[in-house]
Amino acid sequence: MELLKDLEWRGIIYQQTDEEGIKDLLSKEKISLYCGVDPTADSMHIGHLLPFLTLRRFQNEGHRPIVLVGGATGLIGDPSGKSEERKLQTLEQVQVNVDGIKKQLGKIFDVEGENGALMVNNYDWAGSMDVVTFLRDFGKHVGVNYMLAKDTIASRLETGISFTEFTYTILQAMDFFHLYENHDCKLQIGGSDQWGNITTGLELIRKMSAEGSKAYGMTIPLVTKADGTKFGKSESGAVWLDPEKTSPYEFYQFWINTADADVVKYLKFFTFLEREEIEALEKAVEEEPHLRQAQKALAEEMTRMIHGEEALQQAIRISAALFSGDIKNLSADEIRQGFKDVPSFTVEGGEEQGLVDLLVAAKISPSKRQAREDVSNGAVSLNGERVTDTAYILSDADKIEGQFTIVRRGKKKYFMIKY
Numbered sequence: 001m002e003l004l005k006d007l008e009w010r011g012i013i014y015q016q017t018d019e020e021g022i023k024d025l026l027s028k029e030k031i032s033l034y035c036g037v038d039p040t041a042d043s044m045h046i047g048h049l050l051p052f053l054t055l056r057r058f059q060n061e062g063h064r065p066i067v068l069v070g071g072a073t074g075l076i077g078d079p080s081g082k083s084e085e086r087k088l089q090t091l092e093q094v095q096v097n098v099d100g101i102k103k104q105l106g107k108i109f110d111v112e113g114e115n116g117a118l119m120v121n122n123y124d125w126a127g128s129m130d131v132v133t134f135l136r137d138f139g140k141h142v143g144v145n146y147m148l149a150k151d152t153i154a155s156r157l158e159t160g161i162s163f164t165e166f167t168y169t170i171l172q173a174m175d176f177f178h179l180y181e182n183h184d185c186k187l188q189i190g191g192s193d194q195w196g197n198i199t200t201g202l203e204l205i206r207k208m209s210a211e212g213s214k215a216y217g218m219t220i221p222l223v224t225k226a227d228g229t230k231f232g233k234s235e236s237g238a239v240w241l242d243p244e245k246t247s248p249y250e251f252y253q254f255w256i257n258t259a260d261a262d263v264v265k266y267l268k269f270f271t272f273l274e275r276e277e278i279e280a281l282e283k284a285v286e287e288e289p290h291l292r293q294a295q296k297a298l299a300e301e302m303t304r305m306i307h308g309e310e311a312l313q314q315a316i317r318i319s320a321a322l323f324s325g326d327i328k329n330l331s332a333d334e335i336r337q338g339f340k341d342v343p344s345f346t347v348e349g350g351e352e353q354g355l356v357d358l359l360v361a362a363k364i365s366p367s368k369r370q371a372r373e374d375v376s377n378g379a380v381s382l383n384g385e386r387v388t389d390t391a392y393i394l395s396d397a398d399k400i401e402g403q404f405t406i407v408r409r410g411k412k413k414y415f416m417i418k419y
Helices: 002-010 019-028 046-060 091-108 131-141 144-148 168-183 192-208 248-256 260-270 275-287 293-307 309-324 332-338 355-361 368-376
Strands: 032-037 064-069 118-121 185-191 216-220 344-346 380-382 404-409 413-418
Touching: 002 019, 002 046, 002 260, 019 185, 019 216, 032 046, 032 168, 046 064, 046 091, 046 185, 046 216, 046 260, 064 091, 064 168, 091 118, 091 293, 131 168, 131 192, 144 192, 168 185, 168 192, 185 192, 192 216, 248 293, 248 309, 248 332, 260 275, 260 293, 275 293, 293 309, 309 332, 332 404, 355 368, 355 380, 355 404
Parallel strands: 032 064, 032 185, 064 118, 185 216, 344 413
Antiparallel strands: 380 404, 404 413
16 A cells, blocks of 8 residues: 555556556455566667566565567557557567577566566467467457557557557467466556557456456556656767666766756656655755755666666766866776767877867867967867976877877867877
């Protein structure tokens, strides 16, 4: 009961198929419940997180989470939220995606102990099923009129939907039925766009399981930003959980740049901070917004959860160095993360490089005359150190781990020199 109250306080519950039934169930027993994701890419992004973090809240209260990666449904494509057909992926690509996503989910859940998370792939039970079995055992129980009434299908009738995507909701319903029958799974959690798929699963359980069988569904609200722009996007695109796609520094920066209007909501949604801590941070936003205490707490909690303590400390170090301009103490890897998006220039060979010539060659200054002026006026820094000598020759001491020199012209224009 305390769990449901906490979820309500956090604003995490959007819809429930049977509110009283779920309350009654959770008051009587520890349950198995599941949430799934289709492997449409080899990494999840932060838009996938909220349902799984909600599943983790159940695990923290002693319930057993079942984490499903849809190796079969990923081959079909969910029409939910899509105005046109998804491009079909190969079996090989889907398997690569499954492996990547499983690794990321393993960081969120505890897999040890009696309520350790169970990782499953629906390809294990759906992949080898022949079409006659599918139609006789499952298709027979789901009416066409019932499916046409689903928003995800009805919204596509104008633009067109293939039979492949039309049957997606039955495939996902099979997952719920399979987990109910084989793992006593009584609750499915999903995003608000999954309501139709969840209720189709309940329909199969009602018709195909033993008399008196009962299962439930709960959906999570769509995460929105106060300014109306899409959550989970940075200037460089989606914010991925894979550190090769979105570095821990970029990940940290995404959260620390959260607007005051959104930060308390995100603390409630995404972190496991207690209510008292979040309310104290909410007060700090109102009284001392310039200190950005709530944003720092959010960024630290999320980066630690997804990338670990070492990556968090590295992100904090890069952020502090960029703010202070003290770059020389950063490692090459930290330079690579912190200056990923700045203009770069590669110096060929091992010849000596005069600063003025370098400024012109790298198009940092438009001409030698301007370059000399920039240097003599103190407008140019190498790795955070101002250089005013127009005859300055770069040495190995200016090359961080022999790989990079960071040139700053003026207050904010950074350039990366690569060797």
